[in-house]
Every structure is written in structure tokens, then in C-alpha cells.
Amino acid sequence: MNLYADSTYPVDDTHAALHRDELRSLAHPGTWGTAAERTAIAAESRRARCEAGLQESVGDEALADGAELPAAARDLARRVALGGMSVDRDFFEQVRGAGIGAGAYVEIVGVVARLAHLDVFARGIGVSSRPLAAPTETRAPRRERPHEACDEGFFVPSIPAAPAGGAVAESIYGKGPAANILRSLSLVPDEARRLNRILDTEYFSMASIFDLTYSSLEGVSRPQIELVAARVSALNQCFY
Amino acid sequence: MTGVEHGQALLAFASAVLGSDRAVVASARDALAAAMGPAAVTSAALTAGVFSLVDRAANGVGIPVEPMVMKPSADFRARYGIDEYPSARNSIR
Structure with missing residues (x-):
């Protein structure tokens, strides 16, 4: 069944399937976090948004207490959940100083940002947020840091585009150039792949982004898409 | 005026979705x-x-804006206060 079968507004199966897969991914082990830790981070971020009045509770906030997490991890999740405007390099260093590695930092940002994607969409079409699944897997995270990652001027290391980034870069971005946003989460390649798949499906791919006459979405033109994007980014005070 | 058809309705929708009411x-x-369809x-x-x-x-x-975008966007950024965003420090150093 379509994840948004209760929506008055049409959501095609491609987008619904992507969102279902995204939701499920949060309850699975990642590269740095266990299933329970990732679920707790996601629920903590929802709790922050509910407390700020930005969305309504669907009763899954208690999952935030399902794993022992450092206070700095919860603080990071809550700040990113509210847009990330209060995150700067000093804060990043504080989180690192609390014992959270750069890979775990990136994974937390990715989990929270991907859940905000789902929750803002749900609010937009007028349905409740889809409930988080309880973690079911106890498999340990791989804790693998790609050796291609280097300092590209972000808070965290990232994997440069091919050829410098090697095979892992090609597996994330293909063979062409990759904008900074596509590389943002690449210290955790699985998070970067998910971010890039969402952009390809719901915004533009690198192949189509420079065709200003093309619209990737039904019922809206390219300028209309960019107008919504610009307003959202202004509200999130996102310079990028 | 946005210069974009149904621009005000789109801006109002985007603002509302990120708001608390x-x-x-x-x-x-x-x-x-009503303006554009479901x-x-x-x-x-x-x-x-x-x-x-x-x-x-x-x-x-903390990703910075690509250098090729910085110069052409300077007037626009200054006009709309974008250079004052906290995250601007990731690009303007």
C-alpha cells in the first residue's frame, strides 16, 4: 500500500516507495550507529520539533529513550532538527570534544536531516508524520571510515569527486563533478548516497540541473520550484 | 511581487509548512x-x-558555497541579508 494512501493530495508510487525506504533505514544499523541509537536520534529530533511546535506528535517520542546516547549527540540532533542554524565550527568542536567522532557526527546529521525531509513533506500534504519503526536489528555498525576522505573545507572530512575520490566517489556521485552538497555527508557513504538519491528523485540530478526549462515535478515550473526552495532555505538561514 | 506565476501562494505555503500554526x-x-491544483x-x-x-x-x-557562485551572488546576498546568516561564516572567511 502507498505510504500516503490517506492523503487527499496525490503521491505517486515512486515517491511513496522512496519515503518508505527512508523511514525504514532509520531503524536499521548504520555505519556508526546501532539500530537503537539511530532510532533514538530520530525520535529525539522529532521530540525537538514537536516541542518547538513545528509538527504534531504521533506518539513515538519515547523511542528517543531506547538507547544510551551522549548528551552531545542529543544536542546535535535537536539543533539540526530545528534547522541547524545554531551549528557552527565551535559547536562541532565541542561535540568532537565530547567524544563523538566525525563519522558519527555526519551520521547523526544525516539521520535527522532525512527525517525532517519526510516530516516537512507530510505536513505539506496535510497528513500526520509517519510513525518511526522500533529498531529490530542488533547487528553492530561497521565503523568504517573511507580512506579517500580528506579536508575539503567542511567541518568534517569528505570524499572528493572522481578521480581523486576513487571508486567510492564514483559509487556516490558517478564520474562527473559533484557539488559541495552532494559531498556533504560523504564521510558516511551510505548517508551521501541516500541524500543524492533524494535530490535526484525529488529535485534535479547533475545531468538535469542546468536545464532551466525542465521541471522535475508535476504541476510546477522550474521557477516555482526554486521559489519554494529559496523561501525554505531563507527560513532555515542556510547560506549555501 | 515575485515575478513567478502564483508566487505569493507558493511563498505563503512554504512559510506556513515551516511554521508552527x-x-x-x-x-x-x-x-x-485552488490556484494551481492538487x-x-x-x-x-x-x-x-x-x-x-x-x-x-x-x-x-558547514559546507561553503562554491567559489564560482560567490561573486555573481554578492549583490543579491547583501540586499536580502543573506551574508548575515550564521552559516555565511562557512563561506565568507
């Missing part, structure tokens, strides 16, 4: 649907969702 969200959604509501919601992700990733890991 459910009644305002519902009103903006209804107005957008598919446009879905598409605008998808875009708001995608950029909620993009903004959090960008702010969260």
Missing part, C-alpha cells in the same frame, strides 16, 4: 490547491521537504 498551514494549502501541492511539499534536508546537511557539516 496548523490552521495557517491548512489555509495556505487550500489556497495553493499536484502542485504535492510538488511544493516535496520541494519543501527536500530543502529541509539540504539546509540541515549544509548547516550541519
Whole structure:
């Protein structure tokens, strides 16, 4: 069944399937976090948004207490959940100083940002947020840091585009150039792949982004898409 | 004036979805649907969702704007106060 079968507004199966897969991914082990830790981070971020009045509770906030997490991890999740405007390099260093590695930092940002994607969409079409699944897997995270990652001027290391980034870069971005946003989460390649798949499906791919006459979405033109994007980014005070 | 057809309805919808008033969200959604049709509501919601992700990733890991974009956007950024965003420090050093 379509994840948004209760929506008055049409959501095609491609987008619904992507969102279902995204939701499920949060309850699975990642590269740095266990299933329970990732679920707790996601629920903590929802709790922050509910407390700020930005969305309504669907009763899954208690999952935030399902794993022992450092206070700095919860603080990071809550700040990113509210847009990330209060995150700067000093804060990043504080989180690192609390014992959270750069890979775990990136994974937390990715989990929270991907859940905000789902929750803002749900609010937009007028349905409740889809409930988080309880973690079911106890498999340990791989804790693998790609050796291609280097300092590209972000808070965290990232994997440069091919050829410098090697095979892992090609597996994330293909063979062409990759904008900074596509590389943002690449210290955790699985998070970067998910971010890039969402952009390809719901915004533009690198192949189509420079065709200003093309619209990737039904019922809206390219300028209309960019107008919504610009307003959202202004509200999130996102310079990028 | 946005210069974009149905621009005000789209801006109102985007602002409402990121805001805290459910009644305002519902009103903006209804107005957008009346102006552009139901598919446009879905598409605008998808875009708001995608950029909620993009903004959090960008702010969260501190990515800078690509150098090729900085100079052409200077007037625009100054006019709209974008250079004052906290995340501007990731690009303007």
C-alpha cells in the first residue's frame, strides 16, 4: 500500500516507495550507529520539533529513550532538527570534544536531516508524520571510515569527486563533478548516497540541473520550484 | 511581487509548512490547491521537504558555497541579508 494512501493530495508510487525506504533505514544499523541509537536520534529530533511546535506528535517520542546516547549527540540532533542554524565550527568542536567522532557526527546529521525531509513533506500534504519503526536489528555498525576522505573545507572530512575520490566517489556521485552538497555527508557513504538519491528523485540530478526549462515535478515550473526552495532555505538561514 | 506565476501562494505555503500554526498551514494549502491544483501541492511539499534536508546537511557539516557562485551572488546576498546568516561564516572567511 502507498505510504500516503490517506492523503487527499496525490503521491505517486515512486515517491511513496522512496519515503518508505527512508523511514525504514532509520531503524536499521548504520555505519556508526546501532539500530537503537539511530532510532533514538530520530525520535529525539522529532521530540525537538514537536516541542518547538513545528509538527504534531504521533506518539513515538519515547523511542528517543531506547538507547544510551551522549548528551552531545542529543544536542546535535535537536539543533539540526530545528534547522541547524545554531551549528557552527565551535559547536562541532565541542561535540568532537565530547567524544563523538566525525563519522558519527555526519551520521547523526544525516539521520535527522532525512527525517525532517519526510516530516516537512507530510505536513505539506496535510497528513500526520509517519510513525518511526522500533529498531529490530542488533547487528553492530561497521565503523568504517573511507580512506579517500580528506579536508575539503567542511567541518568534517569528505570524499572528493572522481578521480581523486576513487571508486567510492564514483559509487556516490558517478564520474562527473559533484557539488559541495552532494559531498556533504560523504564521510558516511551510505548517508551521501541516500541524500543524492533524494535530490535526484525529488529535485534535479547533475545531468538535469542546468536545464532551466525542465521541471522535475508535476504541476510546477522550474521557477516555482526554486521559489519554494529559496523561501525554505531563507527560513532555515542556510547560506549555501 | 515575485515575478513567478502564483508566487505569493507558493511563498505563503512554504512559510506556513515551516511554521508552527496548523490552521495557517491548512489555509495556505487550500489556497495553493485552488490556484494551481492538487499536484502542485504535492510538488511544493516535496520541494519543501527536500530543502529541509539540504539546509540541515549544509548547516550541519558547514559546507561553503562554491567559489564560482560567490561573486555573481554578492549583490543579491547583501540586499536580502543573506551574508548575515550564521552559516555565511562557512563561506565568507
